[in-house]
Amino acid sequence: MEESTVPLERQAETATEFTVGLVEAFGAQAGVTDEIDDGAITVRIDGDDLGLLVGPKGATLNAIEELVRAVVQKETGGHGARIHVDVAGYRAKRREALAGFTRGLVEKVLETGEDQVLEPMPSPDRKVVHDTVAEIDGVETSSEGEEPRRYVVIRPA
Secondary structure (H helix, E strand, O other): OOOOOOOHHHHHHHHHHHHHHHHHHOOOOEEEEEEEEOOEEEEEEEEOOOHHHHOHHHHHHHHHHHHHHHHHHHHHOOOOOEEEEEEOOHHHHHHHHHHHHHHHHHHHHHHHOOOEEOOOOOHHHHHHHHHHHHOOOOEEEEEEOOOOOOEEEEEEO
16 A cells, blocks of 8 residues: 555644534534554544434444545545544443443353344444454354445354
């Protein structure tokens, strides 16, 4: 992959400026910060009552992240850094909740020997399920279906 000639710091600044504008357009009172780590940029939106920016099952947050990525990609000619956006720690909480839910389904698979089929979910959520199951002996996962209705199946190994 070709490296961007736009410095990471400038890409982070662009991502943050655009995000501030989005937050203001939503009428939310929030602080926006960015962090550069291992070549990736994370934009954090922190404040109270930010559910509107997360949306149902993180749908609005995912849309915001795609918009921020598009703005940075336009500036870098398509060679920008990986961009992540998080609202009030939602992504970490979601990962932990999803991992706990997955462990419960794994117990069911191990007890009954029957496959567990999860509802369709976005790629980052499927990754959490795959990674959680990979740490447990006796079960395996596969992703099936076509985007945006792609889902995970947990089955005995």
